[in-house]
Amino acid sequence: MANLSLRGIKKVYPGNVTAVRDFNMEIADKEFIVLVGPSGCGKTTTLRMIAGLEDITDGELFIGDKLVNDVPPKDRDIAMVFQNYALYPHMSVYENMAFGLKLKKVPKAEIDERVKNAAKILEIEHLLSRKPKALSGGQRQRVALGRAIVREPKVFLMDEPLSNLDAKLRVQMRTEISKLHQRLQTTFVYVTHDQTEAMTMGTRIVIMKDGDIQQIDSPQNAYENPANLFVAGFIGSPQMNILKGTVVENGGKPAVKLTDGTMINVTAKKEATLKSNGYVGKEVYVGIRPENFVDVDTESLGSEFSTATGKVEVAELMGSETYLYLTICDKQVVARVDSHNKKRAGDSVTLQFKWDKVHLFDVATENAIV
Amino acid sequence: MTSIKDLLIKTVSILKRNIAVVSKNDRITYPLEEEHFNLDFEELKENVNTNYKGYSIYSLDNTDNVYYICIQAKEYEDSDLIKLLLLSFESMLKKADFNEDYIKKIISGNYEQSDILKLQQSYGNLINSYLLLIENAASKDSINEVHEIIRNTFNTILILDYADRILVIAEDENIIRSAEDLAENLLTELYLECAVAVGGKLDNIAQLPQIYDNCLNALYLKRKYDIAGRVLHYDNMYNYRIAFSLSEELKSSIIQKVFTPKFKEALNSEMETTIEEFFKCNLNLTDTANRLYVHRNTLLYRIEKIYKYTGFDLRKFEDCWLFKLAWVIGKQDLLR
Ligand SMILES: Nc1ncnc2c1ncn2[C@@H]1O[C@H](COP(=O)(O)OP(=O)(O)O)[C@@H](O)[C@H]1O
Ligand SMILES: [Mg+2]
Numbered sequence: 023m024a025n026l027s028l029r030g031i032k033k034v035y036p037g038n039v040t041a042v043r044d045f046n047m048e049i050a051d052k053e054f055i056v057l058v059g060p061s062g063c064g065k066t067t068t069l070r071m072i073a074g075l076e077d078i079t080d081g082e083l084f085i086g087d088k089l090v091n092d093v094p095p096k097d098r099d100i101a102m103v104f105q106n107y108a109l110y111p112h113m114s115v116y117e118n119m120a121f122g123l124k125l126k127k128v129p130k131a132e133i134d135e136r137v138k139n140a141a142k143i144l145e146i147e148h149l150l151s152r153k154p155k156a157l158s159g160g161q162r163q164r165v166a167l168g169r170a171i172v173r174e175p176k177v178f179l180m181d182e183p184l185s186n187l188d189a190k191l192r193v194q195m196r197t198e199i200s201k202l203h204q205r206l207q208t209t210f211v212y213v214t215h216d217q218t219e220a221m222t223m224g225t226r227i228v229i230m231k232d233g234d235i236q237q238i239d240s241p242q243n244a245y246e247n248p249a250n251l252f253v254a255g256f257i258g259s260p261q262m263n264i265l266k267g268t269v270v271e272n273g274g275k276p277a278v279k280l281t282d283g284t285m286i287n288v289t290a291k292k293e294a295t296l297k298s299n300g301y302v303g304k305e306v307y308v309g310i311r312p313e314n315f316v317d318v319d320t321e322s323l324g325s326e327f328s329t330a331t332g333k334v335e336v337a338e339l340m341g342s343e344t345y346l347y348l349t350i351c352d353k354q355v356v357a358r359v360d361s362h363n364k365k366r367a368g369d370s371v372t373l374q375f376k377w378d379k380v381h382l383f384d385v386a387t388e389n390a391i392v
Numbered sequence: 393m394t395s396i397k398d399l400l401i402k403t404v405s406i407l408k409r410n411i412a413v414v415s416k417n418d419r420i421t422y423p424l425e426e427e428h429f430n431l432d433f434e435e436l437k438e439n440v441n442t443n444y445k446g447y448s449i450y451s452l453d454n455t456d457n458v459y460y461i462c463i464q465a466k467e468y469e470d471s472d473l474i475k476l477l478l479l480s481f482e483s484m485l486k487k488a489d490f491n492e493d494y495i496k497k498i499i500s501g502n503y504e505q506s507d508i509l510k511l512q513q514s515y516g517n518l519i520n521s522y523l524l525l526i527e528n529a530a531s532k533d534s535i536n537e538v539h540e541i542i543r544n545t546f547n548t549i550l551i552l553d554y555a556d557r558i559l560v561i562a563e564d565e566n567i568i569r570s571a572e573d574l575a576e577n578l579l580t581e582l583y584l585e586c587a588v589a590v591g592g593k594l595d596n597i598a599q600l601p602q603i604y605d606n607c608l609n610a611l612y613l614k615r616k617y618d619i620a621g622r623v624l625h626y627d628n629m630y631n632y633r634i635a636f637s638l639s640e641e642l643k644s645s646i647i648q649k650v651f652t653p654k655f656k657e658a659l660n661s662e663m664e665t666t667i668e669e670f671f672k673c674n675l676n677l678t679d680t681a682n683r684l685y686v687h688r689n690t691l692l693y694r695i696e697k698i699y700k701y702t703g704f705d706l707r708k709f710e711d712c713w714l715f716k717l718a719w720v721i722g723k724q725d726l727l728r
Contacts, residue, residue, distance in 0.1 A: 037727055039661060060685035062665035075585055095583035102580050108573035110544040121544070122581045125537045127430060170580065215683060232662070256685060 024099070024176035024209060025051045026072070030081035033067050041067040043233045045081070054203045054210045056224035058217055059256070063230040065213040066181055072211060073179050074098050085176060101175035105186040107166035109154040115141075116150040119168045133172075140171040143205050159191055160198075167202060178206075181213045196222060217257055221245070229253050251388035254309050254381060260345060262381070263355040267308040269301040276302055278382065281351040284330045287377045295391055296382075306391065309381035312345065315357035315373040317365065327374040337366045346371060396420055397543065399484055403477065409464040412447070413481065415457050417553055419536050420543075429462065436460040443468040450474070452482045456489050487514065492552055499554065499604045511597045521549060521594045522567045525607035526558040529578055529586035537582055545574045559604070561594060568625055575622035587614060589624045609633075618724055635720045643721050650718035651726060655701040664727060666694050670706060671716065677707075 026049040033042040042064040049055050057065040070076035072083065074095035083090050090098055109118050116137055123133045141147045144164045154162060170178060183199070184192045200223050203210050214220055220227045221241040229236040229244065229252075237249040241257075248254035254262045267278040267286070276296040278286045286308065288296065296302060316323055332348035332355075339361065346357045346365055350373070357373055365371050382391040400411055400422040412421040412429045414436060421429045431445060440451050440460065447462040448469060461481055463474070494511045497503045529538050530553055538558065539551055546562035553559075564570045571588045578584045591607035594600065610624040613632045638646070666684060670691075673679035681691045695706050704711040 039727070061669050061683045062661065074583070104576050104580070106572050106576045108545075108576040108580075110577075111570075113544065125540065125581060215685075 024086040025049055025084075026177065026209065026211070027084040028068075028072075028081070029083070031068070031071060031078055031083060032080035033064070033071060033076065034079045041233055042071070045235060047228065047235070047238060049209060049211070051209055052207050054200070054212065054223060054225045056220040056227045057211065057213045057230060058215065058220035058224075058227055059230035059236075061215060062232075064233040065215070065230060068230075069179055069181050069211060069213050072177070073100055073102060099176040101170035101173045101178050103167060103170050103178065103180045103183050105181075105183060107163045109162060109165055109169075111154055114151050114153055115146065115157070115165050115168075118154070118165055119172050122169060123172055136172045136174065137168075140168045143171065143202065144168050159187075160194055163187075163191075163195055164198065167199075171202075171206065176209065178208060178210045178212075180210070182215070183212075184214075184219065199223065218259060221257065229256060231256075247390070247392070248309075248381065249390055251307060251309070251383045251390075254383070254390070258311060260312050260356045260358070262309045262311050263353070264383075265308045265310070265351050265353050265355070266305060268305050269296050269303065271302060278306060278308055278380075280308065280330065282330060284328050284351075284375075286328055286375050286380055287326060288380065288382065289378055292382060292391065299391070301391065305385050307383040307385060307388070309383060310355075310375060311379065312356045312358035314376040314379040315355075315359070316376065317346075317357070317359050317363055318372045318374055319365075320360065320363055323374050323376070327377060329372050329374050331370060331372045334365050334367050334369045334371055396481070396484055396488065397422070399480065407463070410447075411464070412460075412462040413485075414460045414462065417535060418539055418551075431462065433460075436462065441468070448474075450478055452478060452485065454482055455485050456493075457485075459485055490514070491550065495550065495552060495559075495600065496554060498600050499559070501601070503601075508598050508600075511600075515549070515597050518549070518561070518594050518596065519563065520565060521561055521563045523591040523594050523600065523603040523607060524560040524562060524567075524571060525589045525591065525604070525611065526560065526574075527556075527587045527589070527611055529584050530556050530558055531582075531584060534582050534584070538578065538584070541577050541581060542574065545577055546570050559607075568623060571623045571625075579622075585622070587611060587622055587624065589614075589626065591626050617720055631717075632720060635717060638721070646714065646718050647722040650702050650704060650715055651722055652702055655698065656726065658697060658701055659726065663694065663698075666691070667698075667706075667719065670695075671719075675706065675712065 028045050028047045031042060031045040032040070034040050045068060057068055059065060067076060071078050074090065074093060078091050085098055110121060113121065119137045119140060120133045123136065138147070141150055144167060146161065146164050146168065149157065149161060154165070157165065184195050187195060196219060212223060224241055226238060226240055227244055228238050231252055237244055237253045244253060244257050248257060251264070255264065265280055267280045269276050270279045272285055276293050277288060280286065318329060330350045332350045334346050334348050336347040338345040338347070342361055344359050344361050344363050346359055347354060348357070348371060349355070383389065384391055396413055397420055400413065400420060404411055404422050410421065410423065410429065412419060414433060416433055429447070431447065436449055440449050442449060443465060446464060448465040450461045452459045452461065461478060491511065491514050494507050497507055498511070531538070535553065542548060542551055542558070542560055546560070546564045548560055548562050550561040551558065562570070567590055571590050575586055575588050578586050589607040589610035591603040591610065594603055606626040610626040610629060613619065613629060613636060614624055616636065617632050619632065669683050670680045673683065677688055677691060681688045684691065699705045702715070704715040706712045706715060
């Protein structure tokens with residue numbers, strides 16, 4: 023069990039490719055950290071540096087209190103899990119889990135204890151004498167996880183471990199890995215490009231882009247308070263709607279006026295920021311999540327909630343809710359409404375903005391205005 | 393030293409004692425057990441013909457290499473039963489040595505047809521067998537563990553350390569999947585990041601030189617073209633083989649045609665990732681845009697830009713395949 027400290031970590035590959043620019047993060051013991059971001063943003067590189075499979079160009083990496091920049095992978099007390107969930111075909115489940123420890127010459131009694139303990143955690147005690155052939159897909163994956171668990175590492179490292187699985191098993195394993203983390207009480211660093219995975223699994227998530235950290239936060243905070251336009255769009259599905267607006271004075275208070283004339287109030291805190299930072303008269307990006315629109319025909323908020331009207335282009339029925347796609351201010355937006363909503367393609371719909379849930383971003387820096 | 397394992401398993405099942413067979417560079421113990429057998433070669437040399445740390449240690453007299461047979465026992469014994477047992481190990485190991493020597497001769501290219509015939513007699517017909525060559529796993533301090541992992545991942549017919557690589561003849565129904573498992577096992581158990589070349593199916597030992605050559609070529613192409621992934625299947629590498637076999641003249645004319653000065657100027661890491669992901673996603677715009685997290689229109693814009701600068705439209709098959717060929721040939725020079 024250990025904390026991790028990444029201080030000014032940088033990776034430049036031969037050919038002068040900077041894959042990770044300046045990664046700073048303190049990871050506490052027992053955290054489940056998810057590195058997430060688009061392909062090529064540097065997730066795998068970061069994980070490989072933690073594992074010791076890739077040299078660190080610059081910066082310091084600590085596992086526990088130990089500086090490990092020059093420590094080989096086998097001495098870092100880490101365990102890795104990859105996509106294949108490889109097992110030894112002729113060994114029983116028990117032997118599969120014991121094998122790595124036997125190679126490391128761990129005494130038999132201890133092996134036995136660790137294997138049984140891991141089997142208990144994974145709820146595969148009844149499978150210990152089975153051969154891999156006799157296991158289902160999900161069971162195989164659990165045994166492969168068991169092989170990592172018995173090492174009792176300080177840190178688990180996983181790089182897109184669910185990417186080869188079919189959709190159903192993927193969802194199942196997501197829960198499985200989260201449960202495992204809770205039971206093991208060990209630090210996990212997990213890489214994925216899938217924001218849903220990140221949101222559902224991480225205690226904190228690190229959102230990366232082009233080798234830079236964009237935000238480190240709890241999933242909820244990243245969702246509710248995205249640090250910039252990139253995070254705002256990346257986290258959440260369907261995506262946050264982004265419109266353009268201008269900050270104007272409305273009865274002495276700053277408000278945001280959309281291109282169709284809709285006037286949106288902002289919170290007192292934002293009012294102050296807009297004023298003190300000279301935003302009045304300037305353009306800003308206005309972000310609103312699909313669930314923060316309300317169809318006035320089904321539910322009405324107070325009169326301080328302004329409205330915009332458009333024509334539904336597509337209504338996507340998702341079961342418990344419906345996504346309405348329409349154009350407002352020349353931009354396509356999506357509103358997430360209750361499934362009782364009977365609006366369909368071609369219908370006109372008037373949406374109220376939950377103005378207290380509206381996000382504003384600087385047009386030049388794309389950083390959130392809070 | 394591989395078919396030894398079967399003999400070992402059978403002997404142990406009769407004797408009910410642990411046995412280890414140790415040579416200079418390899419060891420097989422069975423069962424791979426608790427009070428782990430951890431005597432090293434030098435220790436055994438010093439204590440041969442005695443009982444040492446719970447094992448009686450014997451050496452074989454008539455093999456080319458030195459082998460120690462270690463049998464778990466309270467005291468040293470020299471019964472007829474033991475002598476018989478040693479004899480059967482000896483004949484087995486002699487045969488293994490013989491095979492290894494011939495295989496080394498053959499893959500070094502220094503052989504005669506009669507050598508192949510001798511090996512054919514020894515191996516007979518091979519079924520579902522493949523030749524693999526493993527690079528970056530022959531690490532000195534864990535070579536025994538590496539062998540142990542290989543032996544347990546496939547049904548191995550031969551494991552041979554040769555020229556800093558490990559050559560394996562393995563029988564397996566899904567060799568590529570098992571090769572991937574092997575690479576993953578070496579990485580997760582021993583933190584060794586290796587490359588596994590699968591040279592092709594070996595129906596008859598006579599094909600060995602050819603298939604060994606395929607393995608070497610696969611590893612060479614991986615280095616040359618910076619091919620991602622730990623497993624290389626030579627039979628699926630036609631694209632790289634074609635790229636490699638083009639004349640220098642043709643290669644440079646393709647590169648000049650595709651990589652125009654304007655394109656080179658526009659090629660940054662964003663563009664590189666876009667191109668790589670587009671290929672990885674089988675030219676599927678939606679998947680590529682999702683993985684890159686860009687709007688479909690942004691992706692289209694980038695593809696348009698490539699078209700504008702190179703005259704090649706990646707959405708058109710005719711254009712795309714030549715672009716891909718140029719990308720394979722020239723990517724490294726272009727980027728590094
Ligand atoms: N071995 C390498 N040599 C050169 N560049 C590399 C290498 N591995 C990755 N890169 C580059 O580093 C960047 C980050 O890659 P990676 O860490 O694999 O991203 P991710 O896992 O987030 O998709 C990319 O631009 C990629 O092209
Ligand atoms: Mg990656």
